[in-house]
Amino acid sequence: MAKVKVYQATYDDLEELIPRVFRDFPFSFKNKRVFIKPNMLSARRPEEGVTTNPKLVKEIVKYILAEGGEVLVGDNPSLMGEGIQMRVGEKTGIKEASLGKFCDITRNPRLVKVPELGELAVSSEILDCDILLSLPKFKTHPLTILTGAVKNMFGILVGVEKPRLHYRFPTPKEFSSVLPLIYEIRRPDLTIIDGIIGMEGFGPSNGTLRVINRLIVSRDGYACDWVMAQMVKVEPERLEFLNQAEKRGLFLPKEITVEGDFITVEKFKLPIKVGDNLLSRSFLKLLYHPVRYKRIRIEKKRCRLCSLCVQICPKSALMIKGKGLKYKRKDCIACFCCQEVCPEGAIKPA
Ligand code: SF4
Numbered sequence: 001m002a003k004v005k006v007y008q009a010t011y012d013d014l015e016e017l018i019p020r021v022f023r024d025f026p027f028s029f030k031n032k033r034v035f036i037k038p039n040m041l042s043a044r045r046p047e048e049g050v051t052t053n054p055k056l057v058k059e060i061v062k063y064i065l066a067e068g069g070e071v072l073v074g075d076n077p078s079l080m081g082e083g084i085q086m087r088v089g090e091k092t093g094i095k096e097a098s099l100g101k102f103c104d105i106t107r108n109p110r111l112v113k114v115p116e117l118g119e120l121a122v123s124s125e126i127l128d129c130d131i132l133l134s135l136p137k138f139k140t141h142p143l144t145i146l147t148g149a150v151k152n153m154f155g156i157l158v159g160v161e162k163p164r165l166h167y168r169f170p171t172p173k174e175f176s177s178v179l180p181l182i183y184e185i186r187r188p189d190l191t192i193i194d195g196i197i198g199m200e201g202f203g204p205s206n207g208t209l210r211v212i213n214r215l216i217v218s219r220d221g222y223a224c225d226w227v228m229a230q231m232v233k234v235e236p237e238r239l240e241f242l243n244q245a246e247k248r249g250l251f252l253p254k255e256i257t258v259e260g261d262f263i264t265v266e267k268f269k270l271p272i273k274v275g276d277n278l279l280s281r282s283f284l285k286l287l288y289h290p291v292r293y294k295r296i297r298i299e300k301k302r303c304r305l306c307s308l309c310v311q312i313c314p315k316s317a318l319m320i321k322g323k324g325l326k327y328k329r330k331d332c333i334a335c336f337c338c339q340e341v342c343p344e345g346a347i348k349p350a
Pocket residue numbers: 296312313314315316317318331332333334335336337338339
């Protein structure tokens with residue numbers, strides 16, 4: 001059975017509520033490496049409701065530290081570039097809410113082979129943790145209608161890996177088929193959807209805030225999203241990523257049990273969904289075309305051919321050939337690991 005529990009909540013209740021959540025969904029945190037993955041889509045203030053509220057992050061960090069766990073907090077934002085994760089962390093309030101446990105997870109990717117997708121660069125901090133807690137935001141999305149637990153795990157991908165998949169799988173149907181594959185790379189051990197203030201309409205960045213006053217919690221993220229859909233009266237069958245997951249035997253709707261303070265949110269505004277037709281496909285292909293991704297540039301005059309960047313590059317996009325450093329732009333995922341190790345300052349963001 002996939003238990004989903006819905007809790008009535010405000011951001012001011014969380015100090016009292018979070019211990020209750022972990023009584024209902026117990027873990028042994030002592031000496032465990034716990035990774036907390038909020039939604040840090042972009043550098044927006046907490047009150048804009050685009051990203052997971054920092055008060056939720058803070059109460060969870062506090063609780064796990066008190067239980068003796070080792071905590072890390074981070075995400076791969078949608079934009080790439082030097083220091084972007086820190087900037088997003090600061091603006092969203094999540095860095096401060098992490099009580100010194102915020103970390104840049106864009107710098108140490110590891111390649112994971114997914115049979116249907118090939119090799120993908122994933123943040124190693126997420127792959128290496130003992131317990132993964134996912135904290136998505138309750139929002140709308142033009143490709144998936146709703147974005148919550150499953151879509152939040154798309155953020156385990158580093159750098160341009162995300163737009164690259166958007167480019168390869170541009171339409172709602174194609175993109176939805178990818179989401180469960182990413183989710184299954186590392187299933188979260190618990191998902192807590194921040195639905196205290198959700199977003200309707202033109203989400204995930206420019207919608208209208210909607211007070212829902214609920215957290216949706218489950219060990220099964222598919223079940224969380226299924227319940228989220230029920231709350232806003234969207235037939236879960238309309239969520240193609242859930243259909244795909246069900247087809248693959250990854251979750252069974254009939255096994256979901258719902259407890260707690262379930263409500264229906266009346267007249268919740270859905271986004272204008274992008275179509276699966278050829279026109280939409282061409283537009284989305286253009287939007288995510290690889291020439292648009294910022295990557296790196298090499299100042300050849302400064303390079304001393306020490307090969308440190310070659311050794312650290314997770315995608316083998318750099319190599320020393322003859323008397324020069326060669327760069328394969330198409331393989332680069334813009335993780336900027338090379339820039340970090342270069343002792344000569346020869347690598348810069350493009
Ligand atoms: S070239 Fe640099 S930025 Fe690109 S993938 Fe390799 S290490 Fe990352």
